[in-house]
Amino acid sequence: MQLDYKILFVDDEGFSDYMGELKDSIESYLVDMGFVLIGLEVNTREELESQISTDKNYDLIFVDNRFDDKECGIEFIKKIRDANIYADIILCTAQSDNDLIKNINVDTAPYGFYYFKKGPNLYQHACNVISFRFEKELDTNVMRGIAMSEVAKFDSYIHAILLRDDSHKQNILSKIKEKSKKRHEDVSNPDLEDKIWSKITNPETSTIYFESSMRKDFFHANVLKNITTLKECYNAIKDKYRDDVLDKRNILAHQIEPKISSEEIKQFRKELIVFRKIFEEINEHFNENVT
Numbered sequence: 001m002q003l004d005y006k007i008l009f010v011d012d013e014g015f016s017d018y019m020g021e022l023k024d025s026i027e028s029y030l031v032d033m034g035f036v037l038i039g040l041e042v043n044t045r046e047e048l049e050s051q052i053s054t055d056k057n058y059d060l061i062f063v064d065n066r067f068d069d070k071e072c073g074i075e076f077i078k079k080i081r082d083a084n085i086y087a088d089i090i091l092c093t094a095q096s097d098n099d100l101i102k103n104i105n106v107d108t109a110p111y112g113f114y115y116f117k118k119g120p121n122l123y124q125h126a127c128n129v130i131s132f133r134f135e136k137e138l139d140t141n142v143m144r145g146i147a148m149s150e151v152a153k154f155d156s157y158i159h160a161i162l163l164r165d166d167s168h169k170q171n172i173l174s175k176i177k178e179k180s181k182k183r184h185e186d187v188s189n190p191d192l193e194d195k196i197w198s199k200i201t202n203p204e205t206s207t208i209y210f211e212s213s214m215r216k217d218f219f220h221a222n223v224l225k226n227i228t229t230l231k232e233c234y235n236a237i238k239d240k241y242r243d244d245v246l247d248k249r250n251i252l253a254h255q256i257e258p259k260i261s262s263e264e265i266k267q268f269r270k271e272l273i274v275f276r277k278i279f280e281e282i283n284e285h286f287n288e289n290v291t
Helices: 018-033 044-052 073-084 098-103 122-137 141-160 167-185 192-203 214-224 228-256 262-288
Strands: 004-010 036-040 058-062 087-094 114-117
Touching: 004 073, 004 262, 018 036, 018 058, 018 122, 036 044, 036 141, 044 073, 058 122, 073 087, 073 192, 087 122, 114 122, 141 214, 141 228, 167 214, 214 228, 228 262
Parallel strands: 004 036, 004 058, 058 087, 087 114
Antiparallel strands: none
């Protein structure tokens, strides 16, 4: 599970009618829980087969039982499971299909899905399914994964921007020299400087000398500070990034049993979403201003 909660809607009527309203309601629920909805739709059998052959990463799939006035729901579910997709599945229908209910027996049980009738209760049923999955999966280890993944993306934005050219090279090396004195390393040797810089420019070894917090501080003080159009991003990183994101990430990373409540974890997800937008804005600015 990631910060993005991906739902596939399989319905020949698409989002224009009932499923569209359901999608909007579920999105509001997910936002309140601290997740971002990625909602995808397929409207034909061919689209379904193409979609599940190329993308297998879903958290929930809605399957409308009737496609082109035919009962295809269970057939579609079998195709989804045969494609090695193990997301939660909700099979729904607009009418009481007695024959369908009869078919939901030992032959279809191994495919693992929920069956609900369309109507005012479907939204609540869906939220119950999602909530059960959250309670089952969102333990500390899962939240660790979400935190590590999102912060790594933020760090990769900073790393790429700082190394877009060599304009920051000497300033970065000076900062590293100051810190390296504590390690009793002689970094004044030009050969060692080149060795250090080669490690910094390699994403796999960049944190050996230029740690994430160090590059964040450098980026904030030496790059963002000078860009008027990114003043709000500068202030957000100055005022909130360390406390709201990095400190909580470090607690999850380094404490075996972190003392963080479920409400604090939910708020942390919301803060990660806020900073995802901030770093996307920063990245977009630099992509638009390539020299």
